[in-house]
Amino acid sequence: MGMTVPPFSQSLLEQDVFVLSNLALAVRRRLTERFAELGLNRWDVAVLAVLTDHGPIVQRAAGALLGVDPSDMVDMAERLVAAGWAGRERDPSDRRRYLLTVTPEGREVFERARREELRVREALLAPLGEEDRERWASLLRLLHGHVRSGSLDALL
Amino acid sequence: MGMTVPPFSQSLLEQDVFVLSNLALAVRRRLTERFAELGLNRWDVAVLAVLTDHGPIVQRAAGALLGVDPSDMVDMAERLVAAGWAGRERDPSDRRRYLLTVTPEGREVFERARREELRVREALLAPLGEEDRERWASLLRLLHGHVRSGSLDALL
DNA sequence: CTCATTCGTTGGTAACTACCAATGATTGGA
């Protein structure tokens, strides 16, 4: 029996937080590998998502949406521009600002990234039936919203 | 309305892998903070769990159980020994080896860590009813086992 | 016009994760 993976300690498997982190890390790693095959890293995808959803957007604002420091946005934006996935132009009405836009090529590669995410998700949810998939999706979003709303802090 | 957290892009929220990663990261951060209040980092807890579950264990084997490089185990073990949470003795039958054991103080601090995990878990699951909690726990472990068994690789 | 503020940018720090090569002490097999 191909037991390639080292078994964890029972004491760790009892900790939901540990299991959750471990699961997320493994899946994220998979997806990151898939993204890499498209020449994308995770930040590329995140920024492309923001540009796709929020039309032309000021570089600083895009960073704020992702919780990224303005100084760290510089290279991220530059990467996308260099790859031809994003356009960067001075805001005519405020020449300090850069307006970032997604290019057609950017939309295309982002679509491919979405499809990769779907494939990884499918592989993850493979052992689940339709009902369980819906429960999982529902619980996942519920908990995510709960945590992001800050309620978690209040309860601790 | 305290909207302190920047809203994510819809395109990112549609990606389960992203949501999962984000959720796990936030919860893990919380727990890491709690651990820090006990003077513990995440590796301390993980190693203590291994020592608790697998009696006296060879340092290298403990590392293997956690997927940690032998060279990286050195400092982790040293930290626990210095804190009085673990004992480290040469294996009488093979003096190359170190046998790591958890001390009573180690068991105690690990128990406290477990309680912290429970508190963070409780805060996370606060919006869920009893039924949903069981569903969540069940799905979480099912998916974790699925991923760790390597089935995910095969399906991609 | 002056001045405080904003924006992008440069450059730096710190912690963490994940490797890898080499070495001395020790072991066990040939």
Added chain:
DNA sequence: TCCAATCATTGGTAGTTACCAACGAATGAG
């Protein structure tokens, strides 16, 4: 006895994430 393998250890590299201070260019308020 000799030699290959094992174990802990040292020291090194590389990538990621998350900060922070400072600066020039540009803006807008007064």
